[in-house]
Amino acid sequence: MPVLRKRLVVDLGTVDGVPGKIEGVARVGNRTLALINDNDFGMTDGPEAFDKHGRLVDSGIETSVTYVRLPRGL
Incomplete structure (x- = not known):
């Protein structure tokens, strides 16, 4: 089985507004990603x-979707 090449297209840790815990990523067009985080049923640790x-x-954290525009197309 061949090993597929990969490349970094964006470091999400450097993008403002990105949630600290990303639950899912979806491609929305050629240059946009949708990132979702959930509220973990309102639970926190500690x-x-x-x-x-x-x-x-209740933690007060809401489920959210954040869209990130990539510097170049995928």
Whole structure:
């Protein structure tokens, strides 16, 4: 089986507005990517995730889609 070549088209860590945790990537046209992150059902990590009664404290994070325009086409 041949090994496919790859190339870096964008470093998402350097793009403003990109979520810290990307759940999915889709190609939208020749020069645009759609990035989605979800809200993990409103959950967070650590002791502040639950109140004193053991109920989940909603993180307030919303699911979002971010579009990134690439410097050149794919």
